[in-house]
Amino acid sequence: MVGCGFRAFTALLIMSAVTLSALALAGYVTPASSVVLVRGAGATFPLPQILDWIRLFTPTHPGIVVSYLGIGSGAGQAAFFEGTTNFCGSDPPLTHKAWLKHHGRVMQTPYLLGAVVITYNLPGLGNATLRLTGKVIAMIYAGKIRYWDNPLIKELNPGLKLPHKEIVPVYRADASGTQYIFTLFLRKSAPSVWRASWVSKVAKFPAATQGFGRGGKGNPGVAEVILHTPYSIGFVEWGYAIEKRMPVAAIQNAAGKFLKPSVEGLEAAAAEAVKHLPKTPLGDFSRDLNYIVYANAPNAYPIACWTHLILWTHYKNPAEARALATFLKWIVRVGYHHILPGYAPAPQGVRELVLKAAQILESEDGAGAGG
Amino acid sequence: MGRGRDKVFFLTLLPFAAAVVAALALLAAVFVRESLPIFLREGASFITSATWSPSTNPAKAFYGILPAIYGTLVTSAIAVGIAVPASACMAVFVNEVLPRGVREAFSSVVDVMAGMPTVVYGLWALNYLAPALQKFVMGPLHTYLGFIPLFACTPVSGYSLLSAAAILTVMVTPYTFAIVKEAYSSIPLKYREAILSIGAGRFETASTMLGMIKPAVVGAALLGVGRAASETVAVTLVIGNSPSLSPCLFSPGYTVSSLIATQYGESFLYPYMLNALYAAGLILLCLGLGLSGVGTLMMRRWRGLRNA
Numbered sequence: 001m002v003g004c005g006f007r008a009f010t011a012l013l014i015m016s017a018v019t020l021s022a023l024a025l026a027g028y029v030t031p032a033s034s035v036v037l038v039r040g041a042g043a044t045f046p047l048p049q050i051l052d053w054i055r056l057f058t059p060t061h062p063g064i065v066v067s068y069l070g071i072g073s074g075a076g077q078a079a080f081f082e083g084t085t086n087f088c089g090s091d092p093p094l095t096h097k098a099w100l101k102h103h104g105r106v107m108q109t110p111y112l113l114g115a116v117v118i119t120y121n122l123p124g125l126g127n128a129t130l131r132l133t134g135k136v137i138a139m140i141y142a143g144k145i146r147y148w149d150n151p152l153i154k155e156l157n158p159g160l161k162l163p164h165k166e167i168v169p170v171y172r173a174d175a176s177g178t179q180y181i182f183t184l185f186l187r188k189s190a191p192s193v194w195r196a197s198w199v200s201k202v203a204k205f206p207a208a209t210q211g212f213g214r215g216g217k218g219n220p221g222v223a224e225v226i227l228h229t230p231y232s233i234g235f236v237e238w239g240y241a242i243e244k245r246m247p248v249a250a251i252q253n254a255a256g257k258f259l260k261p262s263v264e265g266l267e268a269a270a271a272e273a274v275k276h277l278p279k280t281p282l283g284d285f286s287r288d289l290n291y292i293v294y295a296n297a298p299n300a301y302p303i304a305c306w307t308h309l310i311l312w313t314h315y316k317n318p319a320e321a322r323a324l325a326t327f328l329k330w331i332v333r334v335g336y337h338h339i340l341p342g343y344a345p346a347p348q349g350v351r352e353l354v355l356k357a358a359q360i361l362e363s364e365d366g367a368g369a370g371g
Numbered sequence: 372m373g374r375g376r377d378k379v380f381f382l383t384l385l386p387f388a389a390a391v392v393a394a395l396a397l398l399a400a401v402f403v404r405e406s407l408p409i410f411l412r413e414g415a416s417f418i419t420s421a422t423w424s425p426s427t428n429p430a431k432a433f434y435g436i437l438p439a440i441y442g443t444l445v446t447s448a449i450a451v452g453i454a455v456p457a458s459a460c461m462a463v464f465v466n467e468v469l470p471r472g473v474r475e476a477f478s479s480v481v482d483v484m485a486g487m488p489t490v491v492y493g494l495w496a497l498n499y500l501a502p503a504l505q506k507f508v509m510g511p512l513h514t515y516l517g518f519i520p521l522f523a524c525t526p527v528s529g530y531s532l533l534s535a536a537a538i539l540t541v542m543v544t545p546y547t548f549a550i551v552k553e554a555y556s557s558i559p560l561k562y563r564e565a566i567l568s569i570g571a572g573r574f575e576t577a578s579t580m581l582g583m584i585k586p587a588v589v590g591a592a593l594l595g596v597g598r599a600a601s602e603t604v605a606v607t608l609v610i611g612n613s614p615s616l617s618p619c620l621f622s623p624g625y626t627v628s629s630l631i632a633t634q635y636g637e638s639f640l641y642p643y644m645l646n647a648l649y650a651a652g653l654i655l656l657c658l659g660l661g662l663s664g665v666g667t668l669m670m671r672r673w674r675g676l677r678n679a
Contacts, residue, residue: 072636074636074639075636075637095427168527168528174633175641197431200425201637202425204424208613208614211611211615211617213623214528217608217633228498228529231527
């Protein structure tokens with residue numbers, strides 16, 4: 001485990017170098033007709049996983065070069081609709097409005113599961129795991145619980161010695177999908193405490209606006225602030241907590257069970273959520289995060305999430321469509337057996353959506369009007 | 372012949388000078404154009420409100436940057452307020468006390484500090500300075516001087532306005548020192564001889580000579596403010612990033628630069644947010660222009676007094 005972060009970083013560097021040189025080769029050395037370049041950009045959350053998939057995919061598929069840049073979900077969507085990229089990775093699905101606008105020509109599907117975890121810096125706790133409910137976390141971020149020895153926290157953690165110290169809630173200073181998932185979880189699990197207007201990528205809740213919390217930029221920023229602020233609490237992507245070896249709280253799910261994040265917990269949440277999804281990638285997924293966050297299943301980790309691929313049904317260059325279809329089918333067949341720590345593979349219902357998207361891409365005429 | 376060559380020489384220089392001016396004019400024009408929508412929409416409340424509330428619903432979106440302006444002014448003022456006197460003391464120390472050999476070494480170390488990438492300062496402040504300040508400075512200040520509003524709130528975390536001001540002080544000092552030292556050591560020897568000849572001691576010499584380089588000190592202060600206000604990375608890492616307004620230095624805040632840095636990434640998802648960030652940048656630009664105007668005036672007055 002030691003040096004995991006450094007290894008990941010080196011791997012990332014090497015992989016970007018490989019991708020870049022592959023790009024250069026595709027552009028300048030090999031005749032353009034024999035190699036198809038598929039360009040993607042968007043969310044940074046799945047970036048390590050996608051790069052790892054590309055690393056595994058490339059040697060066995062010499063005719064296809066897949067590239068992916070982590071520029072953020074919003075920028076990724078903009079680049080996709082401008083035609084700069086062939087596909088987009090986006091943490092949130094398309095909004096209902098955006099979906100309506102491109103209805104019939106655009107496809108989307110979740111494809112990778114992740115989790116937001118609650119982490120903390122509580123000196124003197126040892127190896128004990130903190131147990132929390134959505135309501136208690138909501139009250140902390142709303143400023144209604146200010147000290148660690150609050151009776152509501154004590155009640156959940158009868159064996160722990162909690163100090164009379166002020167809690168410092170840490171949040172994301174930048175607009176972030178992780179923060180959206182976190183605030184959506186608080187709204188769904190504690191609607192009496194957490195206002196609907198606080199569900200946002202942007203920190204608009206009291207911990208930020210009243211200044212008793214601290215904001216960090218990105219997952220690294222939040223992690224550093226927590227690590228250096230005794231008695232703080234915060235949220236990061238699961239993979240980040242694993243890498244930084246941060247303690248992770250067990251959170252009560254909708255069925256009343258206290259769970260730490262696990263691959264099984266994410267799969268359980270996704271399996272429940274998939275029942276509410278459209279049966280085709282052409283459908284409207286705009287509300288799908290509502291189903292996976294705080295999913296009503298006995299073993300579901302409560303702050304689960306998934307990230308989406310956005311594609312056209314039809315590409316001007318049919319080779320690009322075929323290459324994308326190949327990559328999607330490869331992800332389901334092989335990629336899901338190579339999942340990095342911090343993620344979980346998609347459950348059956350979601351795999352069917354990914355395969356259906358591949359099928360639509362492969363059908364000669366496309367499913368809708370040309371994109 | 373000679374005049375013809377002069378003209379050619381002048382004409383070859385013109386494009387470069389014109390390019391700089393044009394770039395500046397273009398930049399200003401873009402900033403004005405991009406910030407206009409937010410000023411038309413919110414008017415003065417853009418500057419006087421402390422509510423920063425982006426929303427995808429244009430009717431609900433509102434952007435007020437008072438906390439960021441306040442944070443910029445407070446952190447820059449503290450940083451320059453400490454850096455300039457410290458630089459003056461350092462300049463005297465280097466020139467009057469240090470032996471010649473050590474003097475060069477000392478100056479080059481400070482020059483290296485001035486040239487270091489700001490993110491290095493930021494990481495150091497994030498991991499060491501802010502936690503240390505919380506423990507050894509903010510704690511005692513709060514315990515013993517807590518009755519002063521500046522130190523009234525409990526320092527629950529190192530990430531605060533004070534830490535931002537502290538790292539800015541560290542970053543600004545090498546700049547101000549370089550200017551003040553250069554001015555101090557370029558005072559002609561005859562002045563020093565004159566001062567010494569009337570029997571002045573070391574302290575009197577130093578204070579008289581410092582008085583002679585007032586314009587350099589003012590210039591250093593202005594440059595320092597400019598540098599402090601425009602610093603982004605290091606400040607973002609330690610200031611705590613909260614759009615709240617508090618007189619207490621231990622509370623988190625924003626500066627205009629750190630606000631732009633943290634919010635720009637996803638700004639085009641929110642109506643008017645990009646305009647608000649441009650407008651914030653424009654205000655920073657105006658602040659800089661205003662300050663350099665004040666500086667120029669002060670220099671002119673000072674020169675006038677000297678020539679009279």
